[in-house]
Amino acid sequence: MHFEETPLPGAFVVDLEANGDFRGYFARTWCSREFADAGLPAALVQASLSHNTKRGTLRGMHMQLPPSQEGKLVRCTRGRIYDVIVDLRPESRAYLHHFGIELTADTQQALYVPPTMLHGFLTLDDNTDVFYQMTDFYSPALGFGARWNDPAFGIRWPFEDDLMMIERDATYPPFDRRGYERRISHTMGSCK
Secondary structure, three states: OEEEEOOOOOOEEEEOOOEEEOOEEEOOOOOHHHHHHOOOOOOOOEEEEEEEOOOOEEEEEEEEOOOOOOOEEEEEEEOEEEEEEEEOOOOOOOOOOEEEEEEEOOOOOEEEEOOOEEEEEEEOOOOEEEEEEEOOOOOHHHEEEOOOOOOOOOOOOOOOOOOEOOHHHHOOOOOOHHHHHHHHHHHHHHHO
């Protein structure tokens, strides 16, 4: 595997090293040694599949608050998505910045999303599958979300008409930077 860091520190695009012949190819999608050598978590504890029937399905923007250490390895296994992350680590030089990438079943690239980054995606094809592997167990009590089009992040999606999303994702309140920083500071303090 090849790891290329994005403009958001600790977030990586992961490329496969495929060994191909006339039958197709074989490629490793996970190796704890290679992830550890890249400075990334070497243990995965959960995996999930998101099946999306229609182009224009938007899921996000979500994350787990500390003390969760939920990082995600996200890969599109059928179809295409525009995958976006937002750095919500107040101490990061990229705080409130975002990164977007098209992930496709053809390229088989993955995106490693560190803990405390919002994540969401928009399907670019019908019948798109997204495979997640997580570094911590999901906890509904630690869930946090922000609107996909919140001006605080300035995300430019490939299109914004006729989107399909659940009401919760469409109606998050505007991002409150001070309120978030107080909440995350309090949560981080209780982790010590």
